[in-house]
Amino acid sequence: MSVDKESFTWRAIEIPNWDRIYQELQILPSVIHRENPVFWASKDVSAYQQYLPTLFKWFDEKSLVVELIAYVRIFKNFRQTYHQDLGYTLALQLPIINCESVYTGFYTTTDRAIFTKNPNHQYLNYPARNMVEYDRYYLKGPLLADVSKIHSVQNFTDQERHAISVRFTEPPWGLLDN
Numbered sequence: 251m252s253v254d255k256e257s258f259t260w261r262a263i264e265i266p267n268w269d270r271i272y273q274e275l276q277i278l279p280s281v282i283h284r285e286n287p288v289f290w291a292s293k294d295v296s297a298y299q300q301y302l303p304t305l306f307k308w309f310d311e312k313s314l315v316v317e318l319i320a321y322v323r324i325f326k327n328f329r330q331t332y333h334q335d336l337g338y339t340l341a342l343q344l345p346i347i348n349c350e351s352v353y354t355g356f357y358t359t360t361d362r363a364i365f366t367k368n369p370n371h372q373y374l375n376y377p378a379r380n381m382v383e384y385d386r387y388y389l390k391g392p393l394l395a396d397v398s399k400i401h402s403v404q405n406f407t408d409q410e411r412h413a414i415s416v417r418f419t420e421p422p423w424g425l426l427d428n
């Protein structure tokens with residue numbers, strides 16, 4: 251059965267050799283985020299390819315072509331801006347550090363968006379005042395999330411939270427077919 255894209259927010263998925271991939275992800279904080287300590291959305295994925303061979307082998311097997319990888323570092327006691335990621339729907343979210351107790355909420359609001367542009371990425375940001383949460387996930391393993399819906403990472407822990415968000419040339423809805 252195919253998924254209802256209108257109402258879809260997120261779903262955990264199984265990736266073969268996840269334990270090994272998770273081990274490979276642990277190298278990233280020391281080699282990747284040094285380049286840009288807050289948020290690095292890069293279309294040059296060669297560095298990731300080098301450090302994450304098991305993950306990229308699975309991408310090849312599934313014919314998934316990576317368009318961009320965002321390294322998402324959320325400071326302790328920090329709430330990410332409420333936003334929509336423009337140009338993407340389904341993102342593959344993978345935990346690296348301190349993701350178990352940090353959630354990503356999905357929200358509705360009556361407020362209007364404010365357009366924001368970063369070098370590699372465009373967003374619609376929203377004021378926080380009228381946000382109503384209707385769903386959330388804790389990134390305990392690989393999952394697919396619809397980042398075209400309003401969302402925000404809420405880190406109320408006393409540690410930084412690191413994860414990567416993989417965007418493909420085509421949204422991988424097929425991964426959700428049972």
Ligand SMILES: [Fe+2]
Pocket residue numbers: 333334335397401
């Ligand atoms: Fe996002």
